[in-house]
Amino acid sequence: MQNTLLDAGGVRLAVRESGPVDGPAVVLVHGWAQSGEVWSPHPSMRSYALDLRGHGLSEVAAGGYRDSAVWASDLKAVVDHVGRPVVLVGWSYGGLVVVDYLRAHGTGLVDGVVLVGAITEVGRDRPGGVTGPVMRAALPRALSDDPAVAVPALADFCRDQSPGLPGEVVQRLLGTALRVPPRVRRDLFRRDVDSAAVLKAVDKPTLVVHGTADEVVDPAAAEYAAALIPGADLRRYDGTAHSPFLERPERFAADLARFVAEVSR
Numbered sequence: 001m002q003n004t005l006l007d008a009g010g011v012r013l014a015v016r017e018s019g020p021v022d023g024p025a026v027v028l029v030h031g032w033a034q035s036g037e038v039w040s041p042h043p044s045m046r047s048y049a050l051d052l053r054g055h056g057l058s059e060v061a062a063g064g065y066r067d068s069a070v071w072a073s074d075l076k077a078v079v080d081h082v083g084r085p086v087v088l089v090g091w092s093y094g095g096l097v098v099v100d101y102l103r104a105h106g107t108g109l110v111d112g113v114v115l116v117g118a119i120t121e122v123g124r125d126r127p128g129g130v131t132g133p134v135m136r137a138a139l140p141r142a143l144s145d146d147p148a149v150a151v152p153a154l155a156d157f158c159r160d161q162s163p164g165l166p167g168e169v170v171q172r173l174l175g176t177a178l179r180v181p182p183r184v185r186r187d188l189f190r191r192d193v194d195s196a197a198v199l200k201a202v203d204k205p206t207l208v209v210h211g212t213a214d215e216v217v218d219p220a221a222a223e224y225a226a227a228l229i230p231g232a233d234l235r236r237y238d239g240t241a242h243s244p245f246l247e248r249p250e251r252f253a254a255d256l257a258r259f260v261a262e263v264s265r
Contacts, residue, residue: 008077014057024264031092054184065187072104112263123192132215199228211240
């Protein structure tokens with residue numbers, strides 16, 4: 001594992017690099033209030049797990065969290081660092097960041113797209129951002145500056161987003177979430193983004209993975225994205241909640257490796 005620091009418009013971004021340097025390149029984008037640490041390395045590919053601005057080891061920037069162009073620029077800094085075509089993988093809120101990139105920069109350096117329990121839109125009544133009861137229960141308490149309010153809400157969220165995960169894993173997720181400042185956690189939701197036109201224009205192979213028991217991002221969000229992206233392959237993980245790569249790691253790793261091998265140049 002190698003930690004790399006990149007400059008994205010004056011903001012320091014951390015990227016965890018792992019796997020064979022000559023393997024297919026995969027850029028992994030985590031979800032709200034998490035970090036690149038959530039992803040497991042894969043022996044057949046070169047992984048670049050980004051910490052979004054304000055998350056993990058990346059800099060807590062003064063702003064930019066409400067701006068699609070800023071998220072696109074941050075992800076472009078990673079793609080440019082890789083220096084060759086990549087597969088973009090977005091989990092949860094990371095799916096929206098991937099779409100931000102596609103909106104601004106297109107698919108010229110993209111071999112494929114993978115959306116995992118992902119939103120592709122955000123804002124009131126946006127079909128690509130439909131949330132479930134676990135997410136709704138966490139908000140707005142998880143956004144509070146008051147630790148007595150936010151910490152229990154985040155603890156419940158980390159436990160309930162993927163029921164059955166070992167306590168050690170849940171506590172690690174909680175620790176990561178608590179490192180994200182409340183103002184950053186809030187700003188990620190203070191956006192209104194319609195992505196229908198972007199999704200319809202995706203011209204690269206796309207895999208959509210979603211748990212049928214996901215109560216953070218409603219499976220309807222996956223159905224929406226898969227219906228708009230030409231030729232998208234929607235794979236439903238029965239009985240799986242919000243984190244397929246943690247709950248069904250062997251199946252997810254196999255599905256991802258097969259997809260990456262098929263699409264990588």
